[in-house]
Amino acid sequence: MQDSFGRVIDYLRISITDRCNFRCSYCMPPEGVPLLEHSEILSYEELLRVIRILGQYGVNKIRITGGEPLIRKGIVDFIRAIREIDTVADLSITTNGSLLADRAYQLKKAGLDRVNISIDTLNSKEFFRITGGGQLSDVLQGIKSAMNAGLTPVKLNVVVTEVFSMEDLSYFIKQTYEFPIAVRFIEYMPVGRCGVKAGSSIKAIKNSMVWYVGKNVQYKGKWTRLLLSTAACNGGIWLYYAYDRAFLSYLQPHSFDSRWEN
Numbered sequence: 001m002q003d004s005f006g007r008v009i010d011y012l013r014i015s016i017t018d019r020c021n022f023r024c025s026y027c028m029p030p031e032g033v034p035l036l037e038h039s040e041i042l043s044y045e046e047l048l049r050v051i052r053i054l055g056q057y058g059v060n061k062i063r064i065t066g067g068e069p070l071i072r073k074g075i076v077d078f079i080r081a082i083r084e085i086d087t088v089a090d091l092s093i094t095t096n097g098s099l100l101a102d103r104a105y106q107l108k109k110a111g112l113d114r115v116n117i118s119i120d121t122l123n124s125k126e127f128f129r130i131t132g133g134g135q136l137s138d139v140l141q142g143i144k145s146a147m148n149a150g151l152t153p154v155k156l157n158v159v160v161t162e163v164f165s166m167e168d169l170s171y172f173i174k175q176t177y178e179f180p181i182a183v184r185f186i187e188y189m190p191v192g193r194c195g196v197k198a199g200s201s202i203k204a205i206k207n208s209m210v211w212y213v214g215k216n217v218q219y220k221g222k223w224t225r226l227l228l229s230t231a232a233c234n235g236g237i238w239l240y241y242a243y244d245r246a247f248l249s250y251l252q253p254h255s256f257d258s259r260w261e262n
């Protein structure tokens with residue numbers, strides 16, 4: 001299947017719930033949002049039918065999202081049922097990671113390939129504040145369980161808000177060096193009523209990454225830089241600093257300046 005620009009469409013994101021146990025400042029108000037009735041969302045059977053039909057048109061990569069997808073009952077059986085569809089080549093989940101510690105092995109066994117986890121800071125107080133009550137320790141345990149279960153590479157999505165610090169940056173770089181972890185820095189897009197301000201620009205993050213990796217002898221010379229164009233990454237601009245299976249990257253979706261490529 002192709003769009004009118006000739007781009008191949010082989011990837012489907014499915015939001016299986018509008019519910020979440022977090023209240024991230026940039027996502028929803030503290031009181032939450034009006035929730036859909038159960039009858040208003042597609043059942044697992046209906047979603048499986050959609051996946052089967054689209055599979056006939058070449059859609060072979062499936063990502064499950066929410067809200068928080070691990071909240072929906074029956075998620076492990078749903079993953080198992082998707083895995084049984086022979087057109088599905090790649091099956092992943094995007095999660096806040098808070099419920100992953102207990103589920104990682106079950107999900108892997110059911111056929112999940114990999115997982116993206118949102119984590120914006122390593123400061124537990126700030127994490128609690130910007131997620132509206134999330135416990136950083138739960139997410140860190142979820143990341144560990146995901147790696148132990150073999151859901152690798154684990155990808156960490158880091159939205160760069162005002163709470164992001166140099167300590168966070170050095171932690172994420174270290175993680176990519178030591179574990180099969182990929183970190184993606186995402187520019188913060190303040191829309192609506194946001195309880196958190198934007199942090200460093202992605203340009204500043206890039207410069208700090210280059211500086212930090214260059215100054216630390218254990219990283220020096222071990223990273224390969226490669227830029228993927230918009231065509232190669234479906235719409236965004238990605239800059240990868242790759243080391244073995246891990247990578248650091250940033251996504252600049254709405255204020256990219258091509259001069260940053262250099």
Ligand code: SF4
Nearest residue numbers: 020022024027067096
């Ligand atoms: S974890 Fe994701 S879905 Fe939940 S409130 Fe935060 S950004 Fe929104």
